[in-house]
Amino acid sequence: MGVNDFAKLPHIGESLKRKEDGRFLTGAGQYTDDIRQADQKYAAFVRSPHAHAVIKHVDTSQAAAMPGVMRVFTGADMQGKMGGLPCGWLISNPDGSPMKEPPHPILAHTKVRHVGDQVALVVADTPEQAKNAAEAVQVDYDVLAPVIDMRRASQGPALHEEAPDNHCYTWTLGDKAAVDAAFATAAHVTQLDITNNRLIPNAIEPRAVNAAYHRASDEYVIHVANQNPHVERLLMTAFVLQLPEHKVRVIAPDVGGGFGSKIFLYAEDVALTWAARQLGCAIKWTAERSESFVSDAHGRDHITHAEMAMDKDGKFLAMRVHTHANMGAYLSTFSTCVPTILYGTLLAGQYATPQIYVEVDAWFTSTAPVDAYRGAGRPEATYVVERLVTRAAWEMGLAQDEIRKRNFVTQFPYQTPVALQYDTGDYHACMNQAQQLADVAGYQARKQTSQAKGLKRGIGYSSYIEACGLAPSNIAGALGARAGLFECGEVRVHPTGSVTVFTGSHSHGQGHETTFAQVVAARLGIDPSQVDVVHGDTGRVPFGMGTYGSRSLAVGGAAIMKALDKIEAKAKKIAAHLMEASDADIEFSGGQFKVKGTDKTIPFAQVALTAYVPHNYPLDTLEPGLNETAFYDPTNFTYPAGTYICEVEIDPATGVVRVDRFTAVDDFGVIINPMIVEGQVHGGVAQGMGQALMEHGVYDVESGQLLTGSYMDYAMPRAADFPEFTLGHVCTPCTHNPIGSKGCGEAGAIGSPPAVINAVLDALKELGVKDLDMPATPARVWHTIQTAKV
Amino acid sequence: MMKVELNVNGKPVTADVPENTLLVHLLREHLRLTGTHVGCDTAQCGACTVIANGRSIKSCNVLAAQMQGAQITTIEGVAAADGTPHPLQAAFNDCHGLQCGYCTPGMVMSAIDLLAHNKNASQAEIREQLEGNFCRCTGYQNIVKAVQQAQKTMTA
Numbered sequence: 001m002g003v004n005d006f007a008k009l010p011h012i013g014e015s016l017k018r019k020e021d022g023r024f025l026t027g028a029g030q031y032t033d034d035i036r037q038a039d040q041k042y043a044a045f046v047r048s049p050h051a052h053a054v055i056k057h058v059d060t061s062q063a064a065a066m067p068g069v070m071r072v073f074t075g076a077d078m079q080g081k082m083g084g085l086p087c088g089w090l091i092s093n094p095d096g097s098p099m100k101e102p103p104h105p106i107l108a109h110t111k112v113r114h115v116g117d118q119v120a121l122v123v124a125d126t127p128e129q130a131k132n133a134a135e136a137v138q139v140d141y142d143v144l145a146p147v148i149d150m151r152r153a154s155q156g157p158a159l160h161e162e163a164p165d166n167h168c169y170t171w172t173l174g175d176k177a178a179v180d181a182a183f184a185t186a187a188h189v190t191q192l193d194i195t196n197n198r199l200i201p202n203a204i205e206p207r208a209v210n211a212a213y214h215r216a217s218d219e220y221v222i223h224v225a226n227q228n229p230h231v232e233r234l235l236m237t238a239f240v241l242q243l244p245e246h247k248v249r250v251i252a253p254d255v256g257g258g259f260g261s262k263i264f265l266y267a268e269d270v271a272l273t274w275a276a277r278q279l280g281c282a283i284k285w286t287a288e289r290s291e292s293f294v295s296d297a298h299g300r301d302h303i304t305h306a307e308m309a310m311d312k313d314g315k316f317l318a319m320r321v322h323t324h325a326n327m328g329a330y331l332s333t334f335s336t337c338v339p340t341i342l343y344g345t346l347l348a349g350q351y352a353t354p355q356i357y358v359e360v361d362a363w364f365t366s367t368a369p370v371d372a373y374r375g376a377g378r379p380e381a382t383y384v385v386e387r388l389v390t391r392a393a394w395e396m397g398l399a400q401d402e403i404r405k406r407n408f409v410t411q412f413p414y415q416t417p418v419a420l421q422y423d424t425g426d427y428h429a430c431m432n433q434a435q436q437l438a439d440v441a442g443y444q445a446r447k448q449t450s451q452a453k454g455l456k457r458g459i460g461y462s463s464y465i466e467a468c469g470l471a472p473s474n475i476a477g478a479l480g481a482r483a484g485l486f487e488c489g490e491v492r493v494h495p496t497g498s499v500t501v502f503t504g505s506h507s508h509g510q511g512h513e514t515t516f517a518q519v520v521a522a523r524l525g526i527d528p529s530q531v532d533v534v535h536g537d538t539g540r541v542p543f544g545m546g547t548y549g550s551r552s553l554a555v556g557g558a559a560i561m562k563a564l565d566k567i568e569a570k571a572k573k574i575a576a577h578l579m580e581a582s583d584a585d586i587e588f589s590g591g592q593f594k595v596k597g598t599d600k601t602i603p604f605a606q607v608a609l610t611a612y613v614p615h616n617y618p619l620d621t622l623e624p625g626l627n628e629t630a631f632y633d634p635t636n637f638t639y640p641a642g643t644y645i646c647e648v649e650i651d652p653a654t655g656v657v658r659v660d661r662f663t664a665v666d667d668f669g670v671i672i673n674p675m676i677v678e679g680q681v682h683g684g685v686a687q688g689m690g691q692a693l694m695e696h697g698v699y700d701v702e703s704g705q706l707l708t709g710s711y712m713d714y715a716m717p718r719a720a721d722f723p724e725f726t727l728g729h730v731c732t733p734c735t736h737n738p739i740g741s742k743g744c745g746e747a748g749a750i751g752s753p754p755a756v757i758n759a760v761l762d763a764l765k766e767l768g769v770k771d772l773d774m775p776a777t778p779a780r781v782w783h784t785i786q787t788a789k790v
Numbered sequence: 791m792m793k794v795e796l797n798v799n800g801k802p803v804t805a806d807v808p809e810n811t812l813l814v815h816l817l818r819e820h821l822r823l824t825g826t827h828v829g830c831d832t833a834q835c836g837a838c839t840v841i842a843n844g845r846s847i848k849s850c851n852v853l854a855a856q857m858q859g860a861q862i863t864t865i866e867g868v869a870a871a872d873g874t875p876h877p878l879q880a881a882f883n884d885c886h887g888l889q890c891g892y893c894t895p896g897m898v899m900s901a902i903d904l905l906a907h908n909k910n911a912s913q914a915e916i917r918e919q920l921e922g923n924f925c926r927c928t929g930y931q932n933i934v935k936a937v938q939q940a941q942k943t944m945t946a
Binding site: 686 | 818822823824825826827828829830831832834835837864865866869875879882883884886888889890891892893894895898913914916917918920921923924925926927928929930931932933934
């Protein structure tokens with residue numbers, strides 16, 4: 001079935017109310033911390049108070065003797081019994097040598113390398129007993145100087161023996177000689193130094209693990225707040241604990257938001273699994289928010305110098321970028337591909353820039369590991385490109401929209417100079433619709449109204465592109481991925497015609513139980529209430545790579561479509577037999593099998609029943625049953641794109657930035673459930689605006705302490721911080737997956753930060769302000785205004 | 791240990807708990823009402839919000855002992871006895887006011903209090919009065935929309 005026919009089916013494009021809401025709205029959801037096992041024990045971790053220190057001695061005797069304490073484990077107990085946490089993506093230096101990949105121990109043994117690094121594990125009868133005992137563990141440290149500023153990391157003390165200058169890798173992409181030559185002929189070069197601020201993900205459900213060992217079957221059952229349970233199991237069994245994979249069941253039940261931070265295999269998950277076997281029980285650990293701040297993988301944290309070479313008309317000739325990327329103290333699961341594969345390849349943006357060269361230096365610092373956070377590399381790339389483009393416009397005396405329109409890619413497929421091939425898009429259409437919805441025509445009048453109140457109004461554009469649906473496995477493998485990146489789906493038709501779908505994608509808020517049910521119901525001509533979606537359980541779902549990179553529908557949905565193709569093909573044979581026709585003469589639509597050119601039909605449910613009660617059935621040529629599994633490996637990334645327009649009003653006396661209007665027009669290809677898609681955009685835009693205006697993970701340069709370690713110090717966006725967002729859609733269907741969808745989960749967080757900051761800079765232009773780093777807090781904006789006056 | 795007697799979701803409850811037990815732990819661990827969630831340790835996120843004696847409170851921020859004799863309503867107790875959803879529960883579903891669901895119970899409890907005390911709240915007032923509840927998924931837009939929709943059905 002082609003994409004266009006699929007998009008016309010019933011339930012496709014319908015804002016069906018979510019099937020999962022019932023349990024969440026009545027308190028019946030089951031998150032990891034809600035689950036209590038028989039013989040449940042509780043864990044607490046002893047964490048380093050220092051950013052960088054040698055562990056001289058750990059004394060657990062007092063803690064071990066406290067009431068209810070079963071055991072206290074230290075790094076010494078684990079030495080030689082397990083591997084460290086693996087990194088899933090190998091990046092190579094320009095000379096072909098591999099990145100520095102120092103060990104990432106489950107419990108720190110000889111050294112701690114960031115505040116919050118885990119040093120010991122206490123298991124006790126109650127959470128309180130475990131926490132009290134953790135406080136009684138005495139650790140004798142020899143404190144070393146921390147490494148916080150990555151620009152000076154090479155001069156700091158080495159965090160790892162393997163990386164004496166704290167340098168992890170240099171990665172380059174593009175033709176440097178061609179770029180340098182283009183710069184030499186440019187009519188104008190625009191330069192920009194920018195910082196992409198460190199963010200702390202803050203899913204509202206803290207990380208949690210409940211690991212149980214069952215002696216009777218020699219099996220492990222691990223409940224964990226995680227976005228990809230099969231990957232968690234694979235990494236844990238094959239690389240760390242050397243356990244038989246089939247003896248470990250990982251269940252990611254209801255998960256309270258992820259945003260990337262729950263993709264990764266964390267030390268706590270491994271430590272509890274191992275300890276559960278040592279003690280023969282179930283052990284639960286739920287992070288306190290303070291622990292989440294210091295131990296969840298953080299996001300972003302880039303420092304970049306970017307240059308754009310243009311001809312006299314503002315046509316882009318070449319772009320040159322250097323980025324310092326902070327890896328934190330250890331390499332988290334996908335940390336290394338974020339500032340490289342997911343960043344450098346996106347630097348073409350929506351523009352036909354002929355030549356691009358990017359160089360990235362990745363550094364170890366004594367901070368929490370940095371890894372994928374909503375957008376992962378693509379927000380950083382978009383921020384570079386869109387800030388640079390707006391500044392270039394102003395330097396060339398062009399409007400923000402004009403310079404974009406002059407440089408948009410208009411012919412597809414389009415091969416960028418940074419490895420990607422865009423399959424389809426209509427960037428002018430997104431821009432035009434955004435300008436209409438944002439009432440750009442009325443902007444000058446609004447600016448005058450603001451002016452009359454003594455306020456500065458500005459407008460900012462951002463035309464983003466992202467690469468989603470990670471990814472063709474063979475290409476990812478060639479680029480250093482140590483895993484495949486396909487997805488698996490199983491469609492199980494029951495004898496009475498209802499359906500259970502098993503998907504390797506994982507929903508932690510995205511509403512797959514509804515969207516995927518719509519896809520299946522549409523294809524089979526049944527009601528969505530007859531379709532249940534199962535995810536997040538390695539014991540029930542055949543396999544899965546999980547949810548990240550806005551891949552669930554484009555890759556996971558495509559796998560389900562492939563399984564449905566198989567279901568349909570087999571069902572047609574059964575129908576042909578029942579109607580005494582040839583297979584080739586059977587048509588299937590609206591839930592009815594029909595013999596072409598006749599009025600003979602039978603319904604889907606009758607075929608389903610026949611498959612399981614095969615009395616009148618071609619048993620000699622066809623197996624009974626109607627249950628099909630498919631794996632789908634994408635042939636390309638998908639390329640959602642759009643234009644965002646932000647309007648801000650700034651009080652120059654206080655520096656307070658108020659976002660007055662925010663318009664987002666996105667091209668996600670075919671949309672299954674517009675209500676859910678809009679919700680994804682709202683959330684993404686809110687996180688992007690949070691980055692632009694409020695959020696900032698800050699470490700003290702001297703002490704290495706996390707200064708923003710609680711909700712009293714890290715500014716989380718609240719309801720009153722946002723205006724009502726205006727959304728629009730353009731649809732150019734993805735050309736290479738059967739649904740035609742491109743993915744919508746990250747767009748908002750990718751496109752919005754530069755739109756906001758460009759608006760702030762536009763508002764402050766007349767005060768002489770040229771530059772401002774995120775977050776544009778009142779203090780920073782006010783200070784910038786004062787400095788510009790001088 | 792101490793004995794705490796209170797009323798939860800219309801039912802009298804007696805529990806023997808350590809003196810330092812927080813209300814949220816009484817609800818979650820002793821009564822197994824796990825719809826009330828914990829999202830932080832500084833009484834900021836609001837995931838643990840319940841109604842106590844007619845006002846919303848953060849149940850992570852009070853001792854169970856302080857609730858002696860109190861009338862507590864949690865998310866498990868807001869629907870009608872026959873299972874008909876509370877207008878706010880219905881509106882959150884209608885307006886897609888939730889995604890991962892983790893902040894949702896606290897958000898619904900705060901919204902119940904908000905509308906009970908300011909049934910004609912403007913959009914700006916709704917946004918301001920939900921400041922004690924974090925949501926990381928929705929950007930709050932559809933939460934506000936849900937409260938506005940419930941406002942209409944509850945006053946109709």
